[in-house]
Amino acid sequence: MRRLMNILRLGRKELWSLWRDPMMLVLIVYAFTASVYTAATAMPETLHNAPIAIVDEDQSPLSARIASAFYPPHFTRPRMITLGEMDTGMDNGEFTFALNIPPNFQRDVLAGRQPEIQLNIDATRMSQAFTGNGHVQQVVMGEIDEFVRRYRAPTELPVDLALRARFNPSLEKSWFGGIFEIINSVAMLSLILTGAALIREREHGTIEHLLVMPVTPGEIMISKIWSMGLVVLLASALSLVLVVRGLLQVPIEGSIPLFMCGAALCLYAMTSLGIYMATLARSMPQFGLLLMLTLMPLNVLSGGLTPRESMPELVQNVMLIAPTTHFVELGQAILFRGAGLDVVWKPFLALLVIGSVLFALSLKRFRRTISQMA
Structure with missing residues (x-):
């Protein structure tokens, strides 16, 4: 005691x-x-309000469709710029991604050719650059695929994968x-x-x-x-x-x-x-x-x-x-x-x-x- x-x-x-x-x-x-x-x-999302600029040299329905596919909260509203403004904007850090759609892009796609789209990334913003790289590619390829098929519908797969997030359904x-x-x-x-x-x-x-x-x-x-x-x-x-x-x-x-x-x-x-x-x-x-x-x-x-x-x-x-x-x-x-x-x-x-x-x-x-x- x-x-x-x-x-x-x-x-x-x-x-x-x-x-x-x-x-x-x-x-x-x-x-x-x-x-x-x-x-x-x-702890915001890794890709949140990432600034993006688009150089639309094609001015076609397909290029406009691609530009409209980028929207908040993952990206800011795309800033439409000219080709001469792209390098200057990247040097000044005005945007993280700069997408360059070349001339005759829609015509080449419909003709079955393989045109190239240039994506410039400011890699000094490491987290957004790494995650946004794949996200931008996914958005662009998805819009092109739907445009070529001329309808927006999910691809029918032989297996239906049902995703359920346990303990944190909203992934907050x-x-x-x-x-x-x-x-x-x-x-x-x-x-x-x-x-x-x-x-x-x-x-x-x-x-x-x-x-x-x-x-x-x-x-x-x-x-x-x-x-x-x-x-x-x-x-x-x-x-x-x-x-x-x-x-x-x-x-x-x-x-x-x-x-x-x-x-x-x-x-x-x-x-x-x-x-x-x-x-x-x-x-x-x-x-x-x-x-x-x-x-x-x-x-x-x-x-x-x-x-x-x-x-x-x-x-x-x-x-x-x-x-x-x-x-x-x-x-x-x-x-x-x-x-x-x-x-x-x-x-x-x-x-x-x-x-x-x-x-x-x-x-x-x-x-x-x-x-x-x-």
Whole structure:
């Protein structure tokens, strides 16, 4: 009971220290509000309002039909220009695509010849250039095919392919951006808050005060873990309910309490890792450099941005020891697919094992650091 009271009092001290740190409070509020909202809404379609210009040297019904096939939201209204204006406009960045329809194009098409259409692309706009290249070709070839057949009707195929998008029927990208940002913020802040709390005590000299008190290194470490973890857990729950479900109108299929249990296990592992990193760093700048080396691989290779199946097998196997890999797996399963504990028990167990190992390593390192300071 005495040890439990020590842990509670030390944790309350950590919460009070955090409350008196305005920069950390601003970071927490921003990470779970504005950052989540912008991550969801700042993900427009890859091909959205792409500027296009058309040089119509044919002035035929077919060329007019091709020009009218480009319209918002994928493209802006086509800008009709002359051949002399095409290179100048591309150099000035006025449009991404410039389509040149040569003279006698319709006559050559109806005669069975193979006329060429020149498509100029501003490749400095990489995402639009890559996606728009195939889209423009598809639009042009579709209009030519329908013009030659003289009627607009789908081609009869021997197989009818019925497409059904599950969990996100409208393929809305904001659904994924907001939830992944919460997962990312949980991992980031759990490292920052626990590591900064330990380094702040070392820099302010309060760690020496703790050494003369009747508390053990384990009690000090557990108090930092539960207090900082509680702050991140409450902030993520509020963000999930108020920002994702309320403001962004993203439907949550699964159980939020079950997701919070998974988040608590992830916090258990990540806060332990944050303390371990804080014992390695001598100052906040060093800790910041360690964060850059740690957070970037965890975010990029955990499976949230790209599927793990598309990564090299070696990377997939190595990332199995990362807590964020299993947290992303259970988060997507619960929040998107409505999975229960019978489905996500494996990532839960993996987080418990990884967290226990990280806690043991961090406690050993923390005790060694404390003994050296004593």
